[in-house]
Amino acid sequence: MTTATADFDVRRHDSLGLRIQHVLHANPVLGPLAVLIVAIIAFSIVNSRFFSAPNLSLVLAQVTVIATLALGQTLVILTAGIDLSAGAIAVFSSILMANFCTKLNMPGLLALLLGFACGTAMGAVNGALVTRIKLPPFIVTLGTLTIFFSLNSVVSRSETVRGSDMPDLMTWTGTTIPIGNFRLTYGSIIMLALFAYFFYALSSTAWGKHVYATGDDIEAARLAGIQTSRVLFSVYTVAGLLYAVAGWILIGRLASASPNVGVDYNLDSITAVVLGGTSLFGGRGSVLGTLIGALIVGVFRNGLQLAGVEVVWQGFAIGLLVLIAVSLDQWIRKVKT
Amino acid sequence: MRDLFMPRAGRLVAAGCAATLVLGTAACGGGDSGGGDSGGGGAGTIVGLITKTDTNPFFVKMKEGAQQQAQKQGVQLQTFAGKQDGDNEAQVQAIENLISAGAKGFLITPSDSKAIVPSIDKAKQQDMLVIALDTPTDPPDAVDATFATDNYQAGKLIGQWAKAKFDKGGKQAKIALLDLNANQVSVDVQRDQGFLEGFGIDVKDKARIGDESDPRIAGHDVTDGAEDGGRTAMENLLQKDPAINLVYTINEPAAAGAYQALKAAGKEKDVTIVSVDGGCPGVDNVTKKVIGATSMQFPLKMAQMGVDAIAAYAKDGTKPEKSVDTGVQLITDEPQDGVDSKDSAWGKQNCWG
């Protein structure tokens, strides 16, 4: 009813570059999505075998473990943190659950749940160190990475546990079911369900808003009344649980629990998050982007092999993509007010 | 807000403790001094064992063999390992530690055959006996002796076996090669090229993987020597060429992963997998018909010979033979004419891990 007393300036007319910047800023998923689509088209042209239901199902199965790890990693990176122990927690959890049901003869379900609990606890250790001792997440998870990795060697004695020695529940995630012409593993279905759940949680719950606010500007969040310590602790703990689930899915894929796998998982999970447009500085990004990022890596690996490109260039391509993604993120962040 | 009231000193102490814990663990992860592992007191002679990692079962068994032999010989064994394959730094530090500990000599599986040589020279200047195990240095005579598997021969045996099998069945081969990584490391190159030569394929440059042009080769991919890499590599190669019926793998974990991929594609009965290692899980896989044939290595023998050699050197200065091939034995349950092999039952008796 009152005339607008505080009448602020309307935005000026922008150039195309600025407009693209704004669009990408509002929807950081568009960049990665474009890359994924272009890659799929390109690889399909080079080798028609690429764009077939069996092959695409394969790519999905191949990225499932990394995608699950990357989901937990996304939560951590959204708070401007980083988790270098992701792979170590996943592999160690898988070894623990495998040993629970073989050496300790526990029933499958109990071993599985206990394995999840262990992963969650490991995540909680990270969370406690970050929020209590207030060390930077990089340092904390660098330390816990080594600790969990060493414990992994000790517990497993470097031995692989065979799938045939474990209850069926352990390897269940590797079972496939046909959906139309596609063959999905239960592991992939679990992964997609988890992504859907966290997509919802981050966008439509107070917790989600607090995660973004904490990552965006932790002081501002604190002053606004958010209990940032609790938010940070919850993020690392939930991530630990997700890593343990990834460990379970890994057992299904390999039909065994091996302590020596996943050497690169820590970095691979971060790569997927970064390629998906989530900013390493916190507060920007989405889990949808991470899923796309994981798919990009899988598509490139599979597509380049089908195209007959030498393996050494696969790593080169991914590295280049990461640099482009981070540079793009920097550019997008520069949106002027 | 409570942060305002936590005294500065308290926070510094907490940070200091955590930092020490972190750094201490990181340091321990890189090298573990197993001093006193093998008691017996002995003459106080210190023998070192430096492996690439302490997680790969191959090196775990090597270490166990060395420890047992050290006990027998009454010498003290100190063990070290890198964090991962290629961790040269940790091995350099290990050599320095052994020099200051006054070790009489050490055994080493070099992570980087070239880069470790300067450190080895330092050790030899101290009159230490240095023996390379499993992987030669570059140049090979940088060390006093090398006790290793002839990896080329290991590859050749499985290649010859596969050729005989395919010729017998009159089958045309379509070959997938699952290698270690993109770095062209010696063990990777030797096994891959040995296999191809054994099979009768022109390898062009023996020191390079992937320069062949024989149409029987469907493709190469890398596995990192583990199950997950094996599975993904096999899946992608199979997509590239569904007619693949022979798979060479760098080691048995990669083979296990490849098998899972074949099984998921329903092809496990039609495809033959060959591998190298001779670990007990791998031999089990031969019994289970997962792996058609594998070349067995003898890491325990390497370690035992190595410890014996250094003990002898410490006693009276005798140096061992410059190079000993610790042997490769083909293990298979489908013996082929013209290729000597032993069955998996024998393999079970002599496997490691």
Add this chain to the structure above:
Amino acid sequence: MSTEAAAARGGGSATANGAPVLQAKNLTKRYGKVTAIDGSDLELYPNEILAVIGDNGAGKSSLIKALSGALIPDSGEIYLDGQQVHFRTPMDARSAGIETVYQTLAVAPGLDIADNLFLGREERRPGVLGSVFRMLDRKHMRSEAKRHMNELGVATLQNIGQAVESLSGGQRQAVAVARSAAFGSKVVILDEPTAALGVKEGNRVLQLIRDVRDRGLPVILISHNMPHVFEVADRIHIQRLGRRATVITPKSHSMSEAVAIMTGAAPPPPHSA
């Protein structure tokens, strides 16, 4: 010190009506050997803008932090609406109705206007969706955000769903001020609201502050900007050497006189509480 304390009491002009909404008595805070506030008082009356000015080190920000719950004083009392209160955290102060807009604004740049308005006080959907699924009622929060902004006369924000970082400094300040006025608060404290703004936007924010007061919320305004202080304040609390030196009004004293009292160049006049 004691002569000054004596001089700080007594007459002087003040427009006090009724009982104070917020009152601080004898607040003290020491950090080791350093005394931040030393027996400081403050009164805030209904429907007024009280500016708090003082040189660096005068204890201005510590005093305000004590009132907003960001600092627990060693001794002294705080009364809100006549009742004594003890704040252990900023949340306590906020729950009691004291809203503070910090210099840094405490907005999450990546979240939108509605999200920021409700940050820490999000509304959930009624029923199962809210309690079990914890789903936020975005539509309602958005419409409420629009309403609050309009009531404060802040129109022409193109899109209530746009990220706060894409707003100008003045617009962001408006969001932060709207947030402080929106939740049944009793007192609004603004810390250097015009410091980072240009002339035009600064004046608009001053108008915003007047609107808040006119809607019935008393405002404590901390500022270094003398022209702004003199333009908008009803009374001016001058903080010096850890305690209140005096309270003046824009009518009773000039800007240079105020600055002189602040820096100690001139003795503070006595004032009536």
